[in-house]
Amino acid sequence: xxxxxxxxxxxxxxxxxxxxxxxxxxxxxxxxxxxxxxxxxxxxxxxxxxxxxxxxxxxxxxxxxxxxxxxxxxxxxxxxxxxxxxxxxxxxxxxxxxxxxxxxxxxxxxxxxxxxxxxxxxxxxxxxxxxxxxxxxxxxxxxxxxxxxxxxxxxxxxxxxxxxxxxxxxxxxxxxxxxxxxxxxxxxxxxxxxxxxxxxxxxxxxxxxxxxxxxxxxxxxxxxxxxxxxxxx
Amino acid sequence: xxxxxxxxxxxxxxxxxxxxxxxxxxxxxxxxxxxxxxxxxxxxxxxxxxxxxxxxxxxxxxxxxxxxxxxxxxxxxxxxxxxxxxxxxxxxxxxxxxxxxxxxxxxxxxxxxxxxxxxxxxxxxxxxxxxxxxxxxxxxxxxxxxxxxxxxxxxxxxxxxxxxxxxxxxxxxxxxxxxxxxxxxxxxxxxxxxxxxxxxxxxxxxxxxxxxxxxxxxxxxxxxxxxxxxxxx
DNA sequence: CAGTGGTCTAGACCACGGT
DNA sequence: CCGTGGTCTAGACCACTGT
Numbered sequence: 001x002x003x004x005x006x007x008x009x010x011x012x013x014x015x016x017x018x019x020x021x022x023x024x025x026x027x028x029x030x031x032x033x034x035x036x037x038x039x040x041x042x043x044x045x046x047x048x049x050x051x052x053x054x055x056x057x058x059x060x061x062x063x064x065x066x067x068x069x070x071x072x073x074x075x076x077x078x079x080x081x082x083x084x085x086x087x088x089x090x091x092x093x094x095x096x097x098x099x100x101x102x103x104x105x106x107x108x109x110x111x112x113x114x115x116x117x118x119x120x121x122x123x124x125x126x127x128x129x130x131x132x133x134x135x136x137x138x139x140x141x142x143x144x145x146x147x148x149x150x151x152x153x154x155x156x157x158x159x160x161x162x163x164x165x166x167x168x169x170x171x172x173x174x175x176x177x178x179x180x181x182x183x184x185x186x187x188x189x190x191x192x193x194x195x196x197x198x199x200x201x202x203x204x205x206x207x208x209x210x211x212x213x214x215x216x217x218x219x220x221x222x223x224x225x226x227x228x229x230x231x232x233x
Numbered sequence: 234x235x236x237x238x239x240x241x242x243x244x245x246x247x248x249x250x251x252x253x254x255x256x257x258x259x260x261x262x263x264x265x266x267x268x269x270x271x272x273x274x275x276x277x278x279x280x281x282x283x284x285x286x287x288x289x290x291x292x293x294x295x296x297x298x299x300x301x302x303x304x305x306x307x308x309x310x311x312x313x314x315x316x317x318x319x320x321x322x323x324x325x326x327x328x329x330x331x332x333x334x335x336x337x338x339x340x341x342x343x344x345x346x347x348x349x350x351x352x353x354x355x356x357x358x359x360x361x362x363x364x365x366x367x368x369x370x371x372x373x374x375x376x377x378x379x380x381x382x383x384x385x386x387x388x389x390x391x392x393x394x395x396x397x398x399x400x401x402x403x404x405x406x407x408x409x410x411x412x413x414x415x416x417x418x419x420x421x422x423x424x425x426x427x428x429x430x431x432x433x434x435x436x437x438x439x440x441x442x443x444x445x446x447x448x449x450x451x452x453x454x455x456x457x458x459x460x461x462x463x464x465x466x
Numbered sequence: 467c468a469g470t471g472g473t474c475t476a477g478a479c480c481a482c483g484g485t
Numbered sequence: 486c487c488g489t490g491g492t493c494t495a496g497a498c499c500a501c502t503g504t
Contacts (some may be wrong), residue, residue, distance in 0.1 A: 034340030065501045080311040183416030183436040201434035203416040233410030298482045
């Protein structure tokens with residue numbers, strides 16, 4: 001029998017993954033403990049630990065103290081989406097970025113937004129509507145409500161110079177957030193801004209962020225028909 | 234000056250994150266190297282390394298040998314989406330799962346599918362169309378092409394008993410895949426299956442998977458209007 | 467209670483990549 | 486060249502949890 005002597009946690013991880021793929025260890029199976037694996041692979045337990053921890057984070061293994069390490073029943077891989085600043089998203093496509101402010105006014109947000117942020121109707125927020133452009137063409141429509149109590153300084157911004165998106169990312173680190181992806185039919189206003197037909201299918205991304213317990217902002221980005229968000233598995 | 238003596242990599246990570254949030258270390262700044270931090274925090278360099286590695290994976294830091302560790306300019310957080318088997322997705326909502334096979338036949342996939350899989354027109358694939366149900370109501374429409382050369386055994390499956398989705402996940406681990414999210418207007422056939430109006434905005438998820446260099450399957454899942462994919466940041 | 471993973475340590479060597 | 490992160494090691498103790 002071969003005793004390859006795998007040093008380096010990557011090699012150990014590769015070998016374990018190979019055994020899983022080869023079905024030496026089938027989904028649901030208990031695999032040997034760290035000490036035994038270290039002996040077999042000819043390396044320190046720390047190294048095996050690093051490898052197994054990595055595979056567990058990647059979703060291939062499930063580990064529990066005392067219970068041991070099992071091959072995950074369904075390799076539920078996590079798709080990781082990068083959520084960049086729109087400017088960078090546009091420039092990464094090799095296009096020129098611009099943005100246009102459509103509206104900016106104080107007001108009471110609709111119930112859906114209030115409940116997302118956990119605010120009552122008495123709290124006025126700043127409503128900002130803008131259009132992001134790539135090479136002059138509509139790229140995304142932004143509908144945003146900002147809590148100016150949590151974010152002092154925002155009210156004084158000249159949003160024609162700098163997008164709310166960019167300023168907030170640079171200046172207000174959030175501690176918690178929620179992201180919702182969906183499809184929605186274009187309303188008349190959004191359709192006009194994006195230059196598409198009313199009722200067209202828009203890819204929609206809603207994000208709510210908090211700083212500790214205080215809401216920062218709720219924002220909905222609507223992308224014109226055909227927009228795709230791609231990620232590797 | 235306080236010298237808290239932080240043992241445990243979590244505590245070190247928390248402290249570093251706190252300094253970033255507090256702007257002690259601003260975006261783009263170089264932070265002290267591991268040896269110095271270990272000295273300051275009163276722990277081993279290994280512990281600091283673990284903490285910084287964690288923060289780098291989470292997107293807060295950028296690390297390069299010799300160049301040192303910098304606070305990331307834009308805290309581009311990665312949203313991680315769980316992509317489960319649909320059955321589990323449905324049952325997690327407390328609903329009863331069912332599926333119905335709509336079509337199953339061999340044929341040549343459309344150009345878009347062929348190019349995604351990197352196949353020429355001479356290779357016939359198996360085309361499977363099915364509907365996933367939650368408590369009897371349409372939950373998702375599935376349009377799938379399977380390469381039966383890469384996946385022997387699939388052709389013999391009784392797809393009325395078991396969904397293609399479930400079988401593939403259990404039996405054909407993929408090594409690489411692509412996930413595309415978008416919105417699309419419902420075609421007549423999809424609209425009828427989902428019980429919505431033609432042209433309605435559908436949330437659409439396309440996935441292509443390979444086993445090494447061989448394509449396994451291309452699948453498009455269409456969710457009825459109102460469907461949302463939610464994740465924490 | 468006892469087995470298993472989780473973590474810390476102190477020290478060492480290595481690999482990359484600015485200067 | 487040489488500073489910085491990347492990793493390995495051997496050993497130790499701890500924390501959780503199944504039996």
